[in-house]
Amino acid sequence: MEHKVLAHKPQDSVGVAITNIATGERVSGIVTENDSRFTLEARDNIPLGHKIALRAVAAGEKIIIYGWSCGYASQPIAAGEHVHVHNMKSARWS
Amino acid sequence: MNNRPTFRGYRRENGKVGIRNHVAVIPTTGISNTAAQNVSKIIHGAEALTHPFGELQFGKDLELFFRTVIGVGSNPNVAAAVVIGLEPDWTDKIAAGIAETGKPVASFYLERHGDLATIERAARKAKEFMHYASEIKPCEIDLSELVVGIKCSESDTTSGLASNPTIAQVVEHLLELGATVMFGETSELTGAEHIIADRFKSIKEQEKFRRVYNEYAEFIESKHAHLLGSQPTQGNIHGGLSTIEEKAFGNIQKIGNAMIDGVLEPGEAPPGRGLWFMNTSSDAAEVLTLFAAAGSTLQIMSTGQGNIVGNPVVPVIKLSANPLTVSVMSEHIDLNVSGLLSREITLEQAGDMLMNMVLRTAGGRLTSSEVLGHREFLPPKLFRSA
Numbered sequence: 194m195e196h197k198v199l200a201h202k203p204q205d206s207v208g209v210a211i212t213n214i215a216t217g218e219r220v221s222g223i224v225t226e227n228d229s230r231f232t233l234e235a236r237d238n239i240p241l242g243h244k245i246a247l248r249a250v251a252a253g254e255k256i257i258i259y260g261w262s263c264g265y266a267s268q269p270i271a272a273g274e275h276v277h278v279h280n281m282k283s284a285r286w287s
Numbered sequence: 288m289n290n291r292p293t294f295r296g297y298r299r300e301n302g303k304v305g306i307r308n309h310v311a312v313i314p315t316t317g318i319s320n321t322a323a324q325n326v327s328k329i330i331h332g333a334e335a336l337t338h339p340f341g342e343l344q345f346g347k348d349l350e351l352f353f354r355t356v357i358g359v360g361s362n363p364n365v366a367a368a369v370v371i372g373l374e375p376d377w378t379d380k381i382a383a384g385i386a387e388t389g390k391p392v393a394s395f396y397l398e399r400h401g402d403l404a405t406i407e408r409a410a411r412k413a414k415e416f417m418h419y420a421s422e423i424k425p426c427e428i429d430l431s432e433l434v435v436g437i438k439c440s441e442s443d444t445t446s447g448l449a450s451n452p453t454i455a456q457v458v459e460h461l462l463e464l465g466a467t468v469m470f471g472e473t474s475e476l477t478g479a480e481h482i483i484a485d486r487f488k489s490i491k492e493q494e495k496f497r498r499v500y501n502e503y504a505e506f507i508e509s510k511h512a513h514l515l516g517s518q519p520t521q522g523n524i525h526g527g528l529s530t531i532e533e534k535a536f537g538n539i540q541k542i543g544n545a546m547i548d549g550v551l552e553p554g555e556a557p558p559g560r561g562l563w564f565m566n567t568s569s570d571a572a573e574v575l576t577l578f579a580a581a582g583s584t585l586q587i588m589s590t591g592q593g594n595i596v597g598n599p600v601v602p603v604i605k606l607s608a609n610p611l612t613v614s615v616m617s618e619h620i621d622l623n624v625s626g627l628l629s630r631e632i633t634l635e636q637a638g639d640m641l642m643n644m645v646l647r648t649a650g651g652r653l654t655s656s657e658v659l660g661h662r663e664f665l666p667p668k669l670f671r672s673a
Contacts, residue, residue: 199448199628209444209527211628212610223630225448241611242443242527242591259447263478264530276529278515283530285477286507286514
């Protein structure tokens with residue numbers, strides 16, 4: 194299956210859609226750091242360039258990208274959900 | 288002999304090397320723009336560097352204005368400069384600053400002469416300078432003499448995944464060859480500033496970086512404003528970036544694993560070769576103007592959503608990995624690295640493609656922004672005028 198998601202590091206909470214992904218679609222992804230592969234089911238439409246949760250993230254939990262904290266979940270996020278400004282906030286700037 | 292890469296460049300009077308051969312017409316105030324534009328219309332190829340500032344500025348804001356305008360006139364991509372101002376004192380100050388490079392400079396004042404007489408005299412001088420510049424022969428130059436500014440703009444997640452790591456490949460290669468590279472965007476390091484701080488070669492410059500970063504962050508926080516939409520920008524958000532931290536980690540991918548030599552004031556020329564951090568905003572036109580003022584002769588800009596900016600004296604190579612942007616805005620993109628996302632090309636291949644584009648551009652290939660006429664010249668303003 195052609196990959197539709199790329200993630201930077203194995204520990205990242207989210208990956209990036211490299212093409213539009215539809216709700217319910219089962220997609221494959223690659224972790225660029227070690228070329229490992231994974232699959233998951235999209236719970237939302239994920240537009241090109243937008244993030245998809247690779248695992249569940251609790252409200253208030255850090256969201257890891259590039260292996261680093263890039264903000265936190267402002268509400269519970271399930272694996273396969275669209276992750277963006279509606280459910281992810283900066284820990285630095287409001 | 289050796290196999291070091293070379294290009295055909297222009298050796299200036301002060302020994303610096305340009306990759307373009309412009310005659311610049313520089314207004315010293317916003318109200319000198321009309322005269323400068325008219326000179327540029329009459330004299331084919333003379334570049335008017337119009338801007339809205341230069342009146343009633345004072346203190347650090349005025350210092351930055353002078354450094355920026357003198358710096359851009361002094362840029363090695365400029366063969367000669369015509370300076371047009373309202374009155375003699377600040378006009379001559381700018382002309383004298385540029386003349387320190389040894390290149391031909393002439394200044395003209397609108398007071399006591401008016402537009403028409405000034406335009407005629409300045410146009411005759413610009414014509415003379417065009418003949419002069421046209422006879423400067425390019426010569427073989429080692430790539431280590433390139434001074435490159437790097438910037439990402441209208442970034443999205445594809446910038447951090449692909450186009451910025453491509454820039455890092457070239458940055459690391461250029462630094463190995465002994466070239467000079469500068470990057471900036473102080474507040475856009477927020478969340479990743481500790482990683483940049485750890486990259487300084489000396490404690491002194493690391494401390495300077497921390498001070499400069501903290502001052503900028505405090506300035507932004509002191510405004511108590513909602514930043515979402517400004518930084519990250521609406522374009523960033525459309526492209527999928529959600530927070531400043533995420534944007535910052537994407538941003539710093541541009542320098543790869545390189546170590547940093549020091550911190551530059553806005554528009555300050557690097558005192559030596561290597562990698563330099565300049566304290567700037569993230570406004571693309573402003574940053575490219577400040578890099579030009581600091582003597583950068585080539586700029587490399589990644590874009591996700593499609594920034595179209597250019598600079599009047601320094602070519603800007605644009606690359607993008609966003610498959611939609613490279614398709615619907617292809618006229619603005621010099622290098623398509625979207626194959627990195629589909630994994631049709633490797634990062635090393637993308638780096639080689641960009642290095643090849645750097646050599647071609649240094650050798651004279653016009654960039655998309657040059658051909659499309661993007662000439663944004665934007666000296667930053669620190670605070671309001673008196």
